[in-house]
Amino acid sequence: MTEPAVKYHLKKKEKHTGARLGTLETPHGTFPTPMFMPVGTQATVKAISPRELKEMGAGIILSNTYHLWLRPGEELVAEAGGLHHFMNWDQGILTDSGGFQVFSLAQMRDITEKGVHFKSHLDGRNLFLSPEKAIAVENALGADIIMSFDECPPFFESYDYIKKSVERTSRWAERGLKAHKHPDRQALFGIVQGGGHKDLRELSAKALVSLDFPGYSIGGLSVGESKAEMNHVLDFTTPLLPENKPRYLMGVGSPDALIDGVIRGVDMFDCVLPTRIARNGTCMTSHGRVVIKNAVYAHDFNPLDDNCDCYVCQNYTRAYLRHLFKAQETLGLRLASYHNLYFLLHLMKQIRQAIADDNLLDFREQFFEEYGYNKQ
Numbered sequence: 321m322t323e324p325a326v327k328y329h330l331k332k333k334e335k336h337t338g339a340r341l342g343t344l345e346t347p348h349g350t351f352p353t354p355m356f357m358p359v360g361t362q363a364t365v366k367a368i369s370p371r372e373l374k375e376m377g378a379g380i381i382l383s384n385t386y387h388l389w390l391r392p393g394e395e396l397v398a399e400a401g402g403l404h405h406f407m408n409w410d411q412g413i414l415t416d417s418g419g420f421q422v423f424s425l426a427q428m429r430d431i432t433e434k435g436v437h438f439k440s441h442l443d444g445r446n447l448f449l450s451p452e453k454a455i456a457v458e459n460a461l462g463a464d465i466i467m468s469f470d471e472c473p474p475f476f477e478s479y480d481y482i483k484k485s486v487e488r489t490s491r492w493a494e495r496g497l498k499a500h501k502h503p504d505r506q507a508l509f510g511i512v513q514g515g516g517h518k519d520l521r522e523l524s525a526k527a528l529v530s531l532d533f534p535g536y537s538i539g540g541l542s543v544g545e546s547k548a549e550m551n552h553v554l555d556f557t558t559p560l561l562p563e564n565k566p567r568y569l570m571g572v573g574s575p576d577a578l579i580d581g582v583i584r585g586v587d588m589f590d591c592v593l594p595t596r597i598a599r600n601g602t603c604m605t606s607h608g609r610v611v612i613k614n615a616v617y618a619h620d621f622n623p624l625d626d627n628c629d630c631y632v633c634q635n636y637t638r639a640y641l642r643h644l645f646k647a648q649e650t651l652g653l654r655l656a657s658y659h660n661l662y663f664l665l666h667l668m669k670q671i672r673q674a675i676a677d678d679n680l681l682d683f684r685e686q687f688f689e690e691y692g693y694n695k696q
């Protein structure tokens with residue numbers, strides 16, 4: 321039996337919740353969990369350099385199979401020696417399988433047992449992605465953690481549709497496991513589906529756990545359902561997964577969703593939010609969101625966030641950041657992206673400390689109060 325590429329070590333369970341403190345050992349370093357993973361869509365975290373990512377404490381970042389397969393092509397990335405060399409990132413990389421992208425970006429053609437036929441969103445070419453093809457692309461890209469090829473059905477699809485989709489996704493997961501060429505250096509995660517249905521989540525988790533993946537993603541969420549619904553699904557899904565394996569909630573999220581996901585036993589998160597909202601000048605701060613182009617900040621010579629010790633908050637004022645956005649200077653979106661990423665990475669650090677101190681619920685109370693979330 322080859323050593324798994326990625327090992328999760330559970331260090332401590334928080335006394336009052338399902339939260340856990342752990343470490344994730346990968347071929348490119350060992351990182352503390354719970355963790356937030358910055359998203360790089362086309363082999364770059366938009367507007368931020370690897371040096372800045374390291375400076376802010378990012379460990380594992382995401383890249384994107386679908387885009388890189390279409391452009392520049394996985395062969396070119398493999399020729400460059402794989403993603404780490406290509407993008408000059410020597411810490412952890414995780415790639416999604418492209419399934420989510422196909423369902424959300426491309427003009428759909430049809431889903432068959434074999435895989436998905438669709439048209440490229442770039443040039444309309446007819447393309448086909450199957451579990452075998454997706455895993456082959458992820459093997460060529462060389463990320464430390466790769467995802468199974470799955471279908472993420474709409475949350476409000478019919479029970480029958482979601483049941484059929486779960487069964488097919490489980491068959492696809494098994495085919496992906498068989499096609500995976502480097503289990504010794506790339507950890508393939510299974511992705512649990514099942515919408516909002518407890519029995520379908522059980523059906524999905526049982527099938528995937530029997531295949532003994534080194535880690536499990538919780539898919540099919542953060543697709544338009546309410547936060548209460550997402551938390552309800554997590555309440556009965558995380559307990560279905562092995563305690564000694566990492567759990568990755570895909571596409572989440574906002575500060576409240578991160579805290580509530582950790583409370584329910586999630587270890588890993590990714591979300592495009594911090595860099596996406598930064599591009600129009602929306603910043604996350606300890607006092608809630610600041611839309612920096614607002615006139616109210618024109619003469620505000622305070623830092624973006626007086627509780628933040630990041631490079632941006634230590635060296636620039638709200639008035640200056642507002643000026644940059646009004647003048648459409650690219651430094652504006654760089655600084656806003658930097659702070660937003662730092663904010664979420666720092667939030668995870670505070671969450672890890674709260675788990676160590678067994679006061680995660682008090683931390684949630686204070687953070688929600690200060691950020692302006694209404695407490696459920």
Ligand SMILES: CNc1nc2c(CCNC[C@]34C[C@H]5C[C@H](C[C@H](C5)C3)C4)c3nc(N)[nH]c(=O)c3cc2[nH]1
Nearest residue numbers: 359360361383384416420472539540541542570571
């Ligand atoms: C937002 N809500 C949400 N996301 C989801 C994702 C993508 C996670 N992010 C990876 C991704 C997706 C895009 C944008 C960036 C870069 C790259 C392409 C990889 C992050 C999901 N991915 C898969 N394979 N399956 C899901 O069920 C799923 C559900 C999600 N629900």
Ligand SMILES: [Zn+2]
Nearest residue numbers: 628630633659
């Ligand atoms: Zn800051």
